Amino acid sequence: MKAEWSRRHVLGLEDLSADEITTILDEAARFKDLADRGEARHTLLKGVTVCNLFFEPSTRTKTSFNLAARRLGADTVDFAAAASSLSKGETFIDTARNIEAMGVDHMVVRHSTSGTPYILTQHLQTGVVNAGDGTHEHPTQGLLDLFTIREHRGTLEGLTVALVGDILHSRVARSNIWGLKKLGAKVIVCGPATLIPAEIHRLGVEVSYQLDDILERTDVINLLRIQFERQRGAFFPSIYEYAQFYGMTADRIRRAKKDVLILAPGPINRGVELTPEVADGPHSVILGQVTNGLFVRMATLHLMHQAREKHLASK
Ligand code: CP
Numbered sequence: 541m542k543a544e545w546s547r548r549h550v551l552g553l554e555d556l557s558a559d560e561i562t563t564i565l566d567e568a569a570r571f572k573d574l575a576d577r578g579e580a581r582h583t584l585l586k587g588v589t590v591c592n593l594f595f596e597p598s599t600r601t602k603t604s605f606n607l608a609a610r611r612l613g614a615d616t617v618d619f620a621a622a623a624s625s626l627s628k629g630e631t632f633i634d635t636a637r638n639i640e641a642m643g644v645d646h647m648v649v650r651h652s653t654s655g656t657p658y659i660l661t662q663h664l665q666t667g668v669v670n671a672g673d674g675t676h677e678h679p680t681q682g683l684l685d686l687f688t689i690r691e692h693r694g695t696l697e698g699l700t701v702a703l704v705g706d707i708l709h710s711r712v713a714r715s716n717i718w719g720l721k722k723l724g725a726k727v728i729v730c731g732p733a734t735l736i737p738a739e740i741h742r743l744g745v746e747v748s749y750q751l752d753d754i755l756e757r758t759d760v761i762n763l764l765r766i767q768f769e770r771q772r773g774a775f776f777p778s779i780y781e782y783a784q785f786y787g788m789t790a791d792r793i794r795r796a797k798k799d800v801l802i803l804a805p806g807p808i809n810r811g812v813e814l815t816p817e818v819a820d821g822p823h824s825v826i827l828g829q830v831t832n833g834l835f836v837r838m839a840t841l842h843l844m845h846q847a848r849e850k851h852l853a854s855k
């Protein structure tokens with residue numbers, strides 16, 4: 541069902557209904573279909589400015605938001621935090637308000653602190669989209685994961701999807717859990733006990749500490765990176781042991797369902813969460829996820845912009 545879209549901000553999949561998620565996925569599918577037929581560029585956001593504010597490194601998200609905005613006809617600007625006047629003591633909110641004052645319409649925000657995109661919505665009139673905030677959510681990654689699974693399987697309903705790895709520190713895990721559950725998938729979180737939050741079952745997921753126990757009944761396996769940059773202390777003895785117990789190998793692929801889909805949000809660490817032969821093998825849809833990210837971000841920006849236009853017209 542196509543939901544009436546009214547959101548000027550996209551902060552997390554926890555906030556979105558199943559219909560709203562489906563609306564974004566359908567809109568992304570429409571952009572992908574048009575691109576496949578040679579209509580990759582549009583003027584839907586002509587005259588609009590989108591600013592990327594990334595306070596953490598990014599390859600996929602930042603580049604694809606940039607491309608998505610440009611494919612829609614918008615102007616884009618990248619904010620370089622390290623070279624900005626934040627280093628002279630300007631506050632984060634003052635920085636954002638100064639950027640807004642230059643006529644920016646939408647901000648794409650990545651920050652190490654959970655809740656930062658929400659705080660911006662309380663101080664700015666621009667649209668805000670969360671490009672990953674701390675350990676909270678990474679909604680467009682969740683959406684592109686859903687899109688990729690739906691593209692290959694036709695539906696999320698009734699599938700069993702395993703999220704494997706560092707669930708504790710993963711914003712991708714949280715966005716996946718909300719989105720997958722809302723669209724009718726069963727979710728298993730799997731990893732070392734030290735990397736699985738104690739109360740995670742309250743989100744309606746199954747918990748497993750043994751990848752080998754769930755291989756045979758899982759349709760999709762999403763391999764999450766160990767987030768060393770967010771860890772305080774050691775959560776497992778060594779990378780070698782982690783790879784032994786939780787790494788996806790050719791042997792584990794042989795024991796999985798014959799049509800199992802392998803996803804990873806990237807960046808991938810070859811030899812840790814998966815071997816090169818799995819990453820580049822026939823079950824992997826990892827680069828397809830990246831391709832789909834462009835269309836999901838085009839859909840997100842387009843829907844947000846329509847809502848912003850309506851909001852401004854109603855004032
Ligand atoms: N998956 C993802 O968010 O990748 P980047 O950190 O490269 O944006």
